[in-house]
Amino acid sequence: MTRPAAFNGYADPHRHAAGLYIGGNWLAGDGIAVIDPSTGDLLVEVADAGVDEALSAVDAAEAAAAGWRSTAPRERSEILRRWFELMRERAEELAVLISLENGKALADARGEVAYAAEFFRWYAEEATRIGGEFRHTPSGAHNILVDHEPIGIAVLITPWNFPAAMATRKIAPALAAGCTVILKPAAETPLTAYAMARLGEEAGVPAGVVNVLTTAQPGPVTAAMLADPRVRKLSFTGSTGVGRTLLAEAAKSVVHCSMELGGNAPFLVFDDADLEAALDGAMIAKMRNGGEACTAANRFYVQSGIHDAFVEGLAARMAALKIGPGYDPQTQCGPMITPQAVDKIDRLVADARARGARVVTGGDRLTRDGFYYPPTVLENVPTDAEIAHEEIFGPVAPVYRFRTEDEAVQLANDTEHGLAAYVYSRDIMQAMRVGRRIDTGMIGINRGLMSDPAAPFGGTKQSGLGREGGVTGILEFLEPKYFAVEF
């Protein structure tokens, strides 16, 4: 399918190329090429902000801060609720836009828009429930009163793999808490961020409360914002490597950090698992977004008794997927984000093969326009292969065989990451026991999809700091203030 010549409403990329959104103004610019990964063609250019524009965004966020923190929680809540409603009304247009700039299959893009919008609904509800504490000192002689205040101006940095959801998962709790924000989306997928900013304007978000800027120099631009004493919070989602750099940068001015970083999720299948359910879960955990998800199953550990049937079933399902442009409604596996992403996947598969892995399906890059890699299943993968230790971020499922529960737990924990893990077993006692022994922030028990706006999302080890979503997500944008009160 070739790309349609025109797209309706918010799906039209040209509509979002107006440029930076600072203090309620749209500032035209260019310099960042947004590419359609389905073809490799240019979609549009967007503005490339420098340090001056970034500091104007901080000025705008500062100018709006006092008004927003004193806006009644009910009113903040209603604005977020309207933003949710507008996203739902424009859901199909937003989904097409995401597919266009990110490449993901339309079904995945629709899922992302629904998930992303739910953060506005959830935090519209949480905005009116920000609590405090009152207690007596143990001696009984004094009182402790704790208020939760907005933490201050927040810089939000998001990746390209969920251009809508990673932004709303930060904007919604920040605004609910009473903070003003500067969003820096990934340069690969800026259009969705700008489209959502327009919807925020329509929903009644006051000028300067949400600012959006795109830049081709994220290092110096972010450093300048973090060095500004008015910025008190950095919320970052992206790779562990960039997260480490930003933690060091934030340390210079002791800026509060939330970090949602990379993953290397193990997917464990025990002998007594329901095979069909495990295969259904595996397809979701592996293939949502074509494998470009931080929670993506990166290592399949399958017990000896069910191993061969699992490999056969997984290979059949992977081989049947229809590859194509994300915006073609028939597509089940879209392109990767960049040619470099395809090169990396190819390198990991070549390394595994060189070490003795067998390709069950896929395994060779495709010769067609766009940045495609075919759904691939590998078996007999040695555990020292690079693919066992790096995020694949693509449609490749390496399968490893294990014999005992202890061995499975040891293999699952053999990583610096600790974001997500999956366990399939009909024996719920075993599944929970194994789940407790795996060092991750999230565990799917007989489920291949765990993301839920009402649940705390985040990782242990080098997968991050803090949690997004759920009742605790808003705490990342609140600072406790203790009043020692004599009365």
Ligand code: NAD
């Ligand atoms: P990335 O780290 O390359 O980029 C993420 C963001 O950081 C982008 O906006 C990018 O422009 C910006 N950035 C890059 N270098 C920077 C610098 N020096 N200073 C400031 N900002 C900088 O990650 P990516 O390739 O866009 O996304 C994929 C990664 O994100 C994967 O590792 C994935 O696991 C992770 N991820 C994690 C979660 C989570 O919730 N834990 C969710 C989605 C993606």
